[in-house]
Amino acid sequence: MKLTQEQRAIINSTGNIKINAVAGSGKTTTIIEYAKTRPRSSKILYLAFNKSVKEEAIRMFRSKRLNNVTVETAHSLAYKHIVWGSDYKLNSNGYKTYEIVDQLNIRAFEEKHTEYVIANHIKKLLTYFCNSQESTISELNYLDIITDRKAKIFVKSFYHYIVDQARALMTKMEKGEIDITHDFYLKKFQLSNPTLYYDYILFDEGQDASMAMLDVFLKQKAIKVIVGDTHQQIYGWRYAVNSLEKANFKNYSLSTSFRFSQDIANLAVEVLKMKKYIDKPTCTSINGVGSSNKIKTKAVLARTNLGLLSKAIEYVTEKREVKRLYFEGNINSYTYATEGASLYDVLNLYNGKYHLIRDKLMKKMNNIDDLSDYIEKTEDRELAMMLNIVKEYGNEIPDIIQMIKDKHVDNKDEAEMIFSTVHRCKGMEYDVVQVVNDFVSQEQLIKLKENNRTGRLSLAQLNEEINLLYVAITRTRNSVYIPRPLLPVDFPHSPKIRVMKGFKSKSDDNRTEQHTPKVVSYRAEKDQPKKGKNYTFDEIRMKFEHAYKPWTEDMDIELSMMFIEGVNQRDMAKHFGRTKGAISSRLKKLELRRVGRDSH
Numbered sequence: 001m002k003l004t005q006e007q008r009a010i011i012n013s014t015g016n017i018k019i020n021a022v023a024g025s026g027k028t029t030t031i032i033e034y035a036k037t038r039p040r041s042s043k044i045l046y047l048a049f050n051k052s053v054k055e056e057a058i059r060m061f062r063s064k065r066l067n068n069v070t071v072e073t074a075h076s077l078a079y080k081h082i083v084w085g086s087d088y089k090l091n092s093n094g095y096k097t098y099e100i101v102d103q104l105n106i107r108a109f110e111e112k113h114t115e116y117v118i119a120n121h122i123k124k125l126l127t128y129f130c131n132s133q134e135s136t137i138s139e140l141n142y143l144d145i146i147t148d149r150k151a152k153i154f155v156k157s158f159y160h161y162i163v164d165q166a167r168a169l170m171t172k173m174e175k176g177e178i179d180i181t182h183d184f185y186l187k188k189f190q191l192s193n194p195t196l197y198y199d200y201i202l203f204d205e206g207q208d209a210s211m212a213m214l215d216v217f218l219k220q221k222a223i224k225v226i227v228g229d230t231h232q233q234i235y236g237w238r239y240a241v242n243s244l245e246k247a248n249f250k251n252y253s254l255s256t257s258f259r260f261s262q263d264i265a266n267l268a269v270e271v272l273k274m275k276k277y278i279d280k281p282t283c284t285s286i287n288g289v290g291s292s293n294k295i296k297t298k299a300v301l302a303r304t305n306l307g308l309l310s311k312a313i314e315y316v317t318e319k320r321e322v323k324r325l326y327f328e329g330n331i332n333s334y335t336y337a338t339e340g341a342s343l344y345d346v347l348n349l350y351n352g353k354y355h356l357i358r359d360k361l362m363k364k365m366n367n368i369d370d371l372s373d374y375i376e377k378t379e380d381r382e383l384a385m386m387l388n389i390v391k392e393y394g395n396e397i398p399d400i401i402q403m404i405k406d407k408h409v410d411n412k413d414e415a416e417m418i419f420s421t422v423h424r425c426k427g428m429e430y431d432v433v434q435v436v437n438d439f440v441s442q443e444q445l446i447k448l449k450e451n452n453r454t455g456r457l458s459l460a461q462l463n464e465e466i467n468l469l470y471v472a473i474t475r476t477r478n479s480v481y482i483p484r485p486l487l488p489v490d491f492p493h494s495p496k497i498r499v500m501k502g503f504k505s506k507s508d509d510n511r512t513e514q515h516t517p518k519v520v521s522y523r524a525e526k527d528q529p530k531k532g533k534n535y536t537f538d539e540i541r542m543k544f545e546h547a548y549k550p551w552t553e554d555m556d557i558e559l560s561m562m563f564i565e566g567v568n569q570r571d572m573a574k575h576f577g578r579t580k581g582a583i584s585s586r587l588k589k590l591e592l593r594r595v596g597r598d599s600h
Contacts, residue, residue: 023474024259078189091179130183307438326415
């Protein structure tokens with residue numbers, strides 16, 4: 001295998017180093033080659049980001065016969081040191097809000113559902129503490145991580161009580177009175193100041209390390225290597241930090257991407273340049289040398305569950321010839337919040353069918369207004385997303401979700417289209433990627449910056465929003481479909497970058513969570529003239545910009561590529577400024593309909 005000059009420099013390095021590796025730059029290959037050149041008598045620990053990455057790393061190191069390399073995640077390492085051989089019992093799902101109320105006997109105050117709001121903040125404070133490097137909860141200021149004004153006012157009113165009850169919950173776990181959580185044993189591992197008996201420790205995905213694990217890592221005597229991509233930090237909401245910026249090690253780079261071409265590399269760089277609008281200018285360069293023209297795996301990538309679900313709805317209702325869909329992660333997780341409430345619970349609350357609500361917290365809500373108030377006081381994004389879906393789709397939800405599940409396949413290789421949020425597809429790649437229009441745009445960044453004179457928005461959060469778009473774009477091996485609002489201004493067209501026209505961009509000046517454009521029910525929005533009414537030529541042209549215009553050869557080529565790469569007819573119609581009927585007719589003329597399948 002021929003290595004780049006950057007890779008050779010890393011392999012031949014000595015001492016502690018950090019490697020800033022752009023997407024698709026072969027960092028795993030580089031780390032394996034680094035390990036191969038170390039003495040076989042040395043003990044090497046490779047810290048992977050999650051279980052799936054761990055399993056793949058084990059396979060790769062074994063294939064190279066590197067039996068001196070141990071592969072762990074931060075949690076598996078902590079588990080072996082703290083939980084194995086102890087009397088601790090693990091609550092692998094964590095504690096729900098209502099469970100914390102019961103465990104701590106939190107009493108109700110005058111305001112509605114105060115005990116549940118307090119329990120929600122206790123849970124978040126413990127997560128914040130367990131992922132920090134601090135030794136005690138009192139060393140943290142929980143108010144620092146709360147951005148919503150109403151939530152901050154609430155927490156200030158009950159701050160000391162929240163802190164005291166968080167300590168009480170930790171004490172119960174420590175004494176074995178209740179089951180421990182993953183966060184608890186990771187924190188206990190860090191506070192035990194462990195010594196890891198390895199000669200080398202290789203820390204992957206360092207841009208999303210918890211301060212607790214970073215603290216353990218930096219205290220070891222082993223030669224240390226951190227590898228990651230500064231611009232792929234997307235777990236700040238889990239209190240992750242960029243260890244590449246924290247560690248004072250010699251710096252190396254991997255700037256050549258073997259995944260995609262220079263066209264995609266240029267787009268990724270331009271997206272990162274948007275950081276200048278939040279006072280974080282970047283001068284990253286990416287050399288794209290990928291040359292794949294294969295079109296096998298096609299994926300729709302969204303920032304949010306809501307954005308992804310809305311696109312999946314379009315596929316099951318409008319692109320019916322697609323029979324096999326695959327969702328990264330458990331498909332049911334897209335309809336459940338971490339707290340346990342389901343989309344159906346929120347729908348039943350919306351309809352006043354209280355006897356059908358299963359979640360204990362949701363049962364305490366009298367109506368949707370109560371839920372909205374709870375969401376504001378807790379900043380619960382998942383419940384906010386569910387409420388938005390219910391308000392948009394209402395009682396159509398059960399049928400829609402069932403249609404999606406009916407088309408879902410367990411084997412990703414069999415899928416005609418893969419659906420994923422960016423967080424779930426981290427580390428993965430596809431031949432063709434279609435980006436959903438729910439990421440932050442350049443226009444939104446400028447407006448958000450202008451309207452943020454009070455400092456209510458976190459620049460770190462906006463930085464992560466840009467990173468999410470960068471990660472989505474760089475999952476492709478071949479080409480990417482990107483909505484026009486997300487394309488940087490004056491960015492040139494390219495065969496590998498297909499700009500989706502006809503999308504409208506909406507922004508919210510106060511909350512980055514609401515960058516998602518308003519989703520419209522597929523039954524409520526008709527892009528065809530109503531039956532029974534005759535529309536004039538001018539009326540149709542007013543609604544569809546290019547209706548009745550001749551199709552050119554270039555348009556036919558573009559339409560054919562969109563069909564081959566799995567774009568649905570609604571998006572094709574928006575792109576070409578025509579009705580779905582016109583798109584369907586043109587596909588038939590080009591003999592692009594699939595025989596024996598309904599293509600409407």
